[in-house]
Amino acid sequence: MKIVVCIKQVPDTAEVKINPQTNTLMRDGVPSIINPYDLHAIEAAVAIKEVMDATVTVLTMGPPQAEVALRESIAMGADEAVLLSDRAFAGSDTWATAYTLSGALKKLGFDLIFCGKQAIDGDTAQVGPAMAEFLDIPHVAYVSKINSISDTVVEVRRMMDDGYDVVETSVPVLFTVVRELNQPRFASLKGKMRAKNAQIRKLTHADIELDEKDLGLSGSPTQVKNIFAPEMKKERVVFEGKPEEQVTELHNVLKSVKCI
Amino acid sequence: MQIKVDRDLCSSCETCIASCPYEAIVLQEGKAFVNEYCQICRICLSVCPEGAIKEVPDAQDSKDTVTDISAYKGVMVFAEQREGKVSQVAFELLSAGRRLADKLSVELFAVLLGAPESEANELIKWGADKVFLCSSDSLTSFNDEPYTNIVSKIIKEHKPEIVLTGATAIGRSFFPRVAARLHAGLTADCTSLEIEDGGRNLLAIRPAFGGNIMATIMCPDTRPQMATVRPKVMKKCACSANHTGTIVNIEVPTNGKCRTKVLETTKDADFCSINIQEAEVIVSGGRGLGNPKGFEMLKELAELVNGTLGASRAAVDEGWIPYNHQVGQTGKTVCPKIYIACGISGAVQHMVGMQSSDIIIAINKNAEAPIFNIANYGIVGDLYEIIPRLIKRIKEERG
């Protein structure tokens, strides 16, 4: 069974701060990391390799520096890594990203594809399902458990807003995974050694035979018109002092807003 | 398209370098230079004090397959249902859709799958002019491929210019497939929808980079313009029993593929009787509670004020309370009348999920906690000093 995991290198948005004076993003020292949900996707793939005959390929579309993320995936147990990188891909929105990746996936071949639920820089959760559409295969989003797996059929549990569904799907199939699925392993020493020397396969636009007009910015229906800082300030009253007095004030507030 | 720096205007202040999330701007011969890591996110354009950074079109930018966008008219809402009952988010979207449709002087359509005609009539009361209804029982439980097939077909035939759905597990799962099939732009998790001044383009506003910044997204050259909107972000406007509309019955297409089968659907057994997205009062706890027992205290308060329990991700990660109580970017968006945040610092990822609450009350022992920036009432103190006293006071008063 051939498993491909799609990963994205993202700025660690938990570390991104806004400079309140200039309303600009402060990225100084913010590290680039593997999208946290994608770690669960890698773990899922590597865990399958431990119970059945399978190979794991990690694929990312991004700038040359994304190679770091691919090496980390190899350290976690992936067999092979592919970097899809070309200036022609710059400015891709989710449509163009999914389209370009699907071109690479067709070239690589696959039985199972794992993606993270969403990437934390854009939080769109669109690339996975859109790739499945371009590849004409089914997908199951928000997978939180793999109940059973064979070469032809997989049964999973997917999270819904009010509970969960058990879904059976044929193979090939694409899954997007949530944190509840598993606990990503740490890289082993042996894995790290392998990652250091691993050959990263590089693909460009020329290798995937897609129409230029559907790539990058020109293939992207959405455009970012502008970016601004969120408004946060509201009128506020702060109660300091002794707990007894604060409780009196709070009690009055709750009464005035008819909460009690 | 490329982003370029005008070297004559650049003052080498490095503001753009610090603000680029992709490390794509470097100093080259003393001036800022945009390298090939650029993702064209345009953040640098707005931060440059000199206006030295510009968008430069490439020769290949001109699109040879421009869709005839004037052929698209109307606003369409996908009305999600669970177990045959329309979800609240559909009514919220009809209110938002009605506003957009009126501004554009067009009709408002709704699409309803797997629910009875009585539910379609509800959608009309809430503003729909026309409901495309496929009431087949086979569609009552959600399945990506048939949903994608039917919705894509309806959009192709009726050509709405705007299509909206809830950013729910269902909407976020199958709408990307619809957008992929139609080569349409899909903006995820919008918090606000407007029509461009003097034009017909939809301006979809959404948080990005973990809620640290907001972005306005547009699809100027393609139709339909699609967007998902989180539940509880749009306000429901009053429904009118007098609003009239028509129902168009749709057959289930017989040729569509379906390679997944839903074997079982299970609802979460909840720890509280009120769903957090429906609650009028939410008492929410964070890491500041220190231990799972803290939630027992909050639950007592929540019951006294007819509310329910919410939580920060830190509290959920500690295992103090189940995930379905998590509020925020990776949890639920809530919009209660009153949100009481106890021992929550106010990380942006939490605030994006609750900042539109009518009244926010924060209890935190650190006066510098960011939660106080958005709180209407702030209490600087130890929650274990405050809340037990408050519970006692409320009980005493009730006698």
Ligand SMILES: Cc1cc2nc3c(=O)[nH]c(=O)nc-3n(C[C@H](O)[C@H](O)[C@H](O)COP(=O)(O)OP(=O)(O)OC[C@H]3O[C@@H](n4cnc5c(N)ncnc54)[C@H](O)[C@@H]3O)c2cc1C
């Ligand atoms: C991709 C991503 C997505 C995320 N999504 C979410 C999300 O959906 N929801 C979410 O909540 N978070 C989310 N987070 C996490 C978020 O960044 C914060 O880590 C989290 O919200 C912090 O939770 P907290 O406020 O409970 O904890 P802390 O930040 O640790 O704050 C605890 C607060 O309690 C106060 N305190 C301590 N003891 C007391 C006491 N006795 N009395 C009063 N006050 C006290 C402290 O002063 C402090 O302000 C996300 C992060 C990432 C990276």
Ligand SMILES: Nc1ncnc2c1ncn2[C@@H]1O[C@H](COP(=O)(O)O)[C@@H](O)[C@H]1O
């Ligand atoms: N550039 C990319 N390269 C590889 N995989 C990606 C890329 N962008 C998104 N993905 C995959 O799609 C998932 C959802 O991303 P998004 O739609 O951007 O939220 C991620 O968790 C990845 O698995």
